[in-house]
Amino acid sequence: MTATGAALPVPDGLVEAFWEYERALMADDVATLDRLFADASTTLRGDANGLLVGHERISAFRSGRGGAPQRRIVQTHVQTIDADHALVVAVTELARGGRGQQTQLWARFADGWKVTAAHVSVPAPALDTRIWRVVGDPLVPGAATGPLTGESVAVKDLYAVAGHVIGAGNPSWEAEATVERGDAAVVSALVEAGAAVRGIARTDEFAYSLAGTNAHTGTPPNPKAPYRISGGSSSGSASAVSLGQATIGLGTDTGGSIRVPAAYQGLYGIRTTHDVVDRHGLLALAPTFDTVGWFTRSADLLALVGEVLLPDQSEPDGGLDLVVVPELLRLAENDVAAACDRWIADRGLVVRETWPLADLDLWVRAFSTWQAWEAWQVRAPFLQGRLDVLGPDVRARFENASQVTNAEAHAAYDVVVAARARIRELLGDRVLVLPSAPTTAPELGTGLADRLQATREATLRLTCLAGLGGLPAVSVPVSTTTGLPAGVCLVGAPDRDRALLQLAVTLA
Structure with missing residues (x-):
């Protein structure tokens, strides 16, 4: 180690501790790594x-990541603060190429x-394959002039993009898929309106998940809630927008x-009213419930x-009255329910009423x-x-699906x-x-598979209402008291998508 800064010597024992840590890191010795990190909440x-x-x-x-990338130490520099404290900066060289730094x-x-x-x-990485399957600069240019000129789109890997295959989140399917000869209807509409296709974004396998934890390509990052899942199945499109790599995320919503x-x-x-937006060129999951949808970082762009994708729709007579059903609000965990309650209270224009929901469990099972x-x-x-080509969670779902009788x-x-x-x-x-x-987004780590199944079941009790009703639904971001993102959902009458979007702009 090289001492830098003031002429204080490197403290006794520090060099040995540093190299013990480095050996443990390369061996994925979690117990030693835990011992060499201070056992404190700070x-x-x-x-x-x-x-x-x-x-x-x-x-x-550390326990859930499967080890750190292999590397070697190129340089180390120490700034001794006092006999009991020191800053160590190491320059690293990764086995896969490139250099990094570690400051401790x-x-x-x-x-x-x-x-x-x-x-x-x-x-x-030149391409974060957790988020993208294909990218370009752009992949498909938008029209020179139009309402969406200057915007960029992350297209969920269920939509046809001319010259590419639909990968559907599964390598075996992708390997056998034929190259698409034309764009999906919504992709074509966005490009004609001026938006450029940035790339084709990852999805859960065949869109049969709500988690985003693709067993083949990994979990796209969630920058608003680090080390938590991204949410699926439109996970890649959502992460691309959240990270600022695209301004529009084209996705789908079934459940x-x-x-x-x-x-x-x-x-x-x-998620739009069922069948109100053309699904030509979209790989189906469950056609009764499949809908076109999109993400943005602002209500105005949403x-x-x-205005580009939706047909002309009749405007509701008068204003749009908002209603809250407390029994549905209580289906959320306390922090999410409280965040929604605060959003509702801040607007002061919501009627609360009781709905007869005795059949909700029956509806969820039927869905x-x-x-x-x-x-x-x-x-x-x-x-x-050949269900073995699927990851464990989606495979279990399709295995169950294969057993459903007529x-x-x-x-x-x-x-x-x-x-x-x-x-x-x-x-x-x-x-x-x-x-x-x-x-809120479940944390990555130990026991995730079991936790996700319970979360999926709880989620469908809320989300199935718009799916069963074939209704449009807009998610508006809110935050819990701990700063984690959550969403308030506005579910409207069929074919009131435009009015619902304008309501979201007003309420935002």
Whole structure:
């Protein structure tokens, strides 16, 4: 080590502790790494993904990441603060190429030297494959003039882009897919309006997830809630917008795949009235519920995209009355429900009423059963006999889907039809206000698979209402008291998408 700064010597034992840490890091020796980080709630570890505060969170991160990139130390420099504190800066060279830096603040404790704060930087990848499958500069240029000139689009990997395949989040499907000869209808409309296609963004496999944790390509980052999931299945499009790599994220929403990522990442998002936007060139999951949707970082741009993609729609007579059903609000965890309550209270224009929701559990089961049956009908020709090409969570879903009988499916469909009529009757021409998702984004780490299943079940109890009703829904970002993103969802009457978008602009 090279001492720098004031002429204070390198403290005894620091060099040995530093190299013990480095050996443990390369061996993924989590126990030793935990011992060499100060066991305190104030210990810090940061990188490009975000800041971890507290030894417990740092330890959980290490346990779940599967080891650090292999590297060697090129240089080390020490600034001794006093006999018990020192700053160590190391220049690293990664085995995959490129150089990084590691800055650590070390302190001497009774049982030896420990890191109290650290920051790690490594070369950014040329292409973050967690977010993107294909990118360009741009991939498809937009028209020279139009309402969306200057905007850029992340296209979910379910939409056709001419000259490319639809990858659908699954490598085996992608390898066998044929090159698309034309753009999906909505992609063409956005390009003609001036928006440039930045690239094709990742999705959960066949869009059959709400998490964004693709087993093949990884979890796109969530910059608003670091070290938490991004939300799916429109995860890549949402992360691209959240990170500022695109201004518009084109996605889909079947069971919540616009509303959930929007809530988890603090974005505006809309799922449109079923069938109001042309789905030509979109790979189906469950056609009864599949809808076109998009994300933006502002309500104004969300509405501007609607002016391009939505047909002319009749305006509601008078204003749009907002209604809250307390029983639905209570389906969210306390921090999310409180954030929604604050948003509602700040606007002071919401009526609270009780809805007869005794059949909600029946509706959720019918939604899931019919969705599963349709998903198997459209994907069985590819998946039959080779479900092992899927990641564990999506595979389990398709395995269950393959077991749904025609009788079970048709019984579920009868419930879906009845639920659609009942939900539309209860809503009328008003706007239902409820949480976009019942939780903030779950943390990555130990036990994630089990936690995600419970979260999915809780989420569908809220999101299925718009899906069953075939209704438009706009997610508006809010924050919990701890600063985590969440979403307030505005569910409108069918074919009132434009009015709902303008309401979101007004309320924003």
